[in-house]
Amino acid sequence: MKISRLKAKDYSIIIGKNSITTLSYEVKKHCPKCKKIALIIDKKIPKKFLVKIKKKLQKYKIFIFLVSSSEKIKNFNQVNIFIDKLLQLNFNRTDLIIGIGGGIIGDMTGFVSSIFKRGINFINLPSTLLAQVDSCVGGKTGVNSKYGKNLVGSFFNPKVVISETEFLKSLPKRELTCGYAEILKHAIIYDRVFFKYLKKNTKNILSLKDKILVNSISKSCKIKLNFTEKDFKEKNLRMKLNFGHTFAHALEIQNKYSNKLNHGEAVLIGMFIASKISRFEKICSDKTFKQIKDLYNNNFLLKNLTKFIKRDQILKSIKFMKNDKKKDDEKISFIFLKNIGKTTIPGDYKYKTSQVVNLIKKLF
Ligand SMILES: NC(=O)c1ccc[n+]([C@@H]2O[C@H](COP(=O)([O-])OP(=O)(O)OC[C@H]3O[C@@H](n4cnc5c(N)ncnc54)[C@H](O)[C@@H]3O)[C@@H](O)[C@H]2O)c1
Numbered sequence: 001m002k003i004s005r006l007k008a009k010d011y012s013i014i015i016g017k018n019s020i021t022t023l024s025y026e027v028k029k030h031c032p033k034c035k036k037i038a039l040i041i042d043k044k045i046p047k048k049f050l051v052k053i054k055k056k057l058q059k060y061k062i063f064i065f066l067v068s069s070s071e072k073i074k075n076f077n078q079v080n081i082f083i084d085k086l087l088q089l090n091f092n093r094t095d096l097i098i099g100i101g102g103g104i105i106g107d108m109t110g111f112v113s114s115i116f117k118r119g120i121n122f123i124n125l126p127s128t129l130l131a132q133v134d135s136c137v138g139g140k141t142g143v144n145s146k147y148g149k150n151l152v153g154s155f156f157n158p159k160v161v162i163s164e165t166e167f168l169k170s171l172p173k174r175e176l177t178c179g180y181a182e183i184l185k186h187a188i189i190y191d192r193v194f195f196k197y198l199k200k201n202t203k204n205i206l207s208l209k210d211k212i213l214v215n216s217i218s219k220s221c222k223i224k225l226n227f228t229e230k231d232f233k234e235k236n237l238r239m240k241l242n243f244g245h246t247f248a249h250a251l252e253i254q255n256k257y258s259n260k261l262n263h264g265e266a267v268l269i270g271m272f273i274a275s276k277i278s279r280f281e282k283i284c285s286d287k288t289f290k291q292i293k294d295l296y297n298n299n300f301l302l303k304n305l306t307k308f309i310k311r312d313q314i315l316k317s318i319k320f321m322k323n324d325k326k327k328d329d330e331k332i333s334f335i336f337l338k339n340i341g342k343t344t345i346p347g348d349y350k351y352k353t354s355q356v357v358n359l360i361k362k363l364f
Pocket of ligand 1: 042043044045046068069070071074101102103104105107127128129130131134135136137138139140141149150167168169170171172175178263
């Protein structure tokens with residue numbers, strides 16, 4: 001299988017088995033004056049990858065930062081620790097930070113890179129499916145605060161993204177499903193042909209069939225790029241990517257961000273609720289909703305999540321929607337579905353909490 005290369009405005013995304021072999025060439029090309037490299041790497045990534053990466057970068061001074069990644073360390077304290085170390089080691093803007101990990105490492109290392117001496121070179125090696133299909137695209141970086149998730153951050157693009165699909169072999173099945181949720185979201189909101197492809201190939205993606213996996217990662221990144229390049233700073237269009245996410249975030253807070261319910265699982269539930277409301281409000285047809293429901297059922301996507309789709313659970317979570325930073329006035333803004341591949345326009349559907357409560361009581 002050939003390595004696939006996508007061109008964004010400011011950077012490329014290289015996807016596939018052994019794509020990591022391009023690393024030394026890419027470093028030389030994008031960071032010609034680089035002498036030192038900080039590798040910030042998730043501890044759960046098998047050691048053989050670190051050995052490979054170090055070998056590829058032999059001619060540079062390498063500093064390794066091993067991280068036990070979790071939402072709890074995605075914060076300013078950890079950012080400060082990195083920044084202090086980089087200052088102590090005399091890193092310059094012409095040097096380089098490489099983040100190797102899931103969305104947590106990617107968001108955090110991107111943020112550190114954007115503020116270190118007002119911007120140091122950054123290369124992203126996403127190692128989870130979610131990071132390869134979603135968080136590595138679009139330039140959003142950031143950390144959590146005690147007031148909520150991802151409330152502090154910047155928009156900052158990497159020099160290049162290298163999505164080595166071999167990373168995914170050690171990823172737990174549950175994490176693969178989380179990444180798949182974002183692939184499915186991209187198809188539902190933008191591309192009915194890709195949705196058809198997913199109907200046939202969901203099982204192949206989840207079992208990491210090489211060609212289908214690379215196609216799906218690439219297609220997913222293209223769709224996200226389409227939104228983020230037209231609306232880099234999330235003024236309007238990009239909000240369509242929040243399909244299902246208003247419910248998802250609320251359910252995650254309701255479950256205290258515990259690993260009882262992962263982000264991707266919450267997104268699967270959130271998209272299902274949003275689709276059900278879309279049908280009830282006659283924004284989409286029965287047929288459109290059935291297509292989504294069938295894809296969910298045929299692939300058992302909600303099999304282990306039924307306890308979170310209970311009326312009480314959803315009702316209890318609604319109060320947390322108020323804290324969503326994406327809300328710009330008292331009402332809560334939703335993205336609903338018109339058709340497979342087409343959503344409502346951001347801002348068109350705003351409901352009061354009481355209206356959401358009524359809808360959930362009618363539907364669950
Ligand atoms: N910037 C964006 O646009 C954007 C978009 C979506 C999500 N996010 C952020 O991404 C984060 C979630 O990303 P995630 O799901 O990748 O989470 P994550 O980084 O926590 O990774 C998930 C789990 O997989 C482990 N892991 C990582 N790579 C592995 C590998 N190759 N083998 C085995 N285990 C591995 C991690 O240690 C972790 O336990 C959230 O913080 C979210 O806010 C950002």
